[in-house]
Amino acid sequence: MKQKISFTLNRETVTVTANGTDSLLTVLREYLDLTGTKFGCGQGECGACTVLIDNKAIRSCMVAVEDVAGAAIISIEGMSENGSLHPIQKAFITHDSMQCGFCTPGMIMNAYGLLLRNPKPSRTEIINGMEENLCRCGSYNRILDAIATAAQEMSKKPKL
Numbered sequence: 729m730k731q732k733i734s735f736t737l738n739r740e741t742v743t744v745t746a747n748g749t750d751s752l753l754t755v756l757r758e759y760l761d762l763t764g765t766k767f768g769c770g771q772g773e774c775g776a777c778t779v780l781i782d783n784k785a786i787r788s789c790m791v792a793v794e795d796v797a798g799a800a801i802i803s804i805e806g807m808s809e810n811g812s813l814h815p816i817q818k819a820f821i822t823h824d825s826m827q828c829g830f831c832t833p834g835m836i837m838n839a840y841g842l843l844l845r846n847p848k849p850s851r852t853e854i855i856n857g858m859e860e861n862l863c864r865c866g867s868y869n870r871i872l873d874a875i876a877t878a879a880q881e882m883s884k885k886p887k888l
């Protein structure tokens with residue numbers, strides 16, 4: 729049975745009328761028309777559907793929307809603010825880290841979750857943090873380079 733479920737999405741409160749067991753991925757793509765979050769495997773295996781839920785990178789295909797009531801969600805559409813790309817997005821462009829781009833939103837969101845919990849990761853920690861996100865195009869080295877660059881940029885203190 730459909731019910732009203734509210735949560736914060738990209739810094740704004742939204743209310744959807746959905747089956748509580750619908751996946752968050754379905755709600756984002758089909759109810760809210762936010763198609764930046766990708767449907768890859770639909771089984772928690774590829775990471776293409778990753779979003780941040782309360783600052784943790786989570787696979788939205790594996791989360792029932794009723795379980796995110798009241799949560800704060802950031803999808804790829806919420807990464808840029810006031811017309812400026814997030815440093816992770818900029819670094820992906822600088823390093824040419826995408827070919828087809830299908831995995832890219834999930835990679836960026838997973839990287840963001842990684843950098844929130846570990847702002848200065850070693851190369852090995854980046855590899856370990858990203859190893860369960862799959863890229864069919866094999867852009868892994870450039871993705872890892874981009875995350876290292878983004879970590880450096882994000883750790884710079886704001887200029888006074």
Ligand code: FES
Nearest residue numbers: 768769770775789
């Ligand atoms: S679509 Fe969610 S992990 Fe693949």
Ligand code: FES
Nearest residue numbers: 827831863864865
């Ligand atoms: S760039 Fe094509 S799947 Fe990663």
